[in-house]
Amino acid sequence: MRRACGYDIRVLQRYADGECTDDAALKSLKAHLEICPGCAQEVEYLLRVKKIVASHERVTVSPDFLAAIQGRLKPAAEIIRVRWVDDMAAWSRRLIPVPVAVTVLVCVVLFTKLNQVKAPDYLLGGLTRADIRFDEVYLDSSSVVNRMFFGK
């Protein structure tokens, strides 16, 4: 935001706040303030407002401030314990996929094993057990059906 003289008002604010660190800019601004009453007045106003605000009442802390904090705090040991428990809980939450994966794997293996049907004699289609190769003793139901009806 520029003033009528072309000076950015924020430069004036920076100057009033002591935030103008560039020596050349500072020199130039000081020279400008000597010839521009408007900007000089603006800076004066800013400094005055700053002074008024800075005069805002300052409170002093009551002597039992620290004791009051300590009274409101849990004992340090408890905090550390809670933090340890929290860490463990966080780790267990992160590791949840592992037991889930293991459980699923076990279920799949069990399901596969249990799904293998030991073919009863009456389903062997007149074949004696001796005719069946060892690897054909445990057959799944579809193989038995194929053997019985299609001779495969």
Place this chain on the structure above:
Amino acid sequence: MSNLQNMSATQDNALIDRFLKGDEAGFELLVRKYQNRVVCIVYSLTGSNPHAEDIAQEVFIKVYQNLAGFEKKSAFSTWLYRITVNTTYNHLRAKRIHVSLDEIDAPEPFEKISIDAIESKDTQRLVTKAIESLPFKYRTVVVLKDIEGLGYADIAKVLKCRIGTVESRLFRARERLKKILTPFMEEGRL
């Protein structure tokens, strides 16, 4: 950061390390070092709330509980001021005291302030009410800059915004303060 600030930051970090090793005295020294500043910020931000000390205590309790997570990427004081501003804001929001973080252009209770101030004839009250009339965003920068004396860069770190944002908020805040205080300045009350 100046040498003085560097030294202060180093001291703070040493106290934090002491506390994290189990020495409670580290925390106590941090409280003693910053208690006045924190209470003063809360007091100014809440418009001289009598519960300013309670809010400041809450700030230090949060510090105590989260000090282990402080990563020392910024100065401890910056972190502490941020907690102070946020805790105060939450308190004001919870209590529904005049605070409008987003409603920047909300109308000011200007007449009320003037009447109150004239009735009280108390400069301190007038300044307090003038600051209190500002939206929280503006009030924060004014308090941190003009009351606490922080630099633009430090305020930007506390509020997690750009320096340009700090400058513009400060400018707008002072424009509003100008409207409120000018009549009293002209009358010679201030």
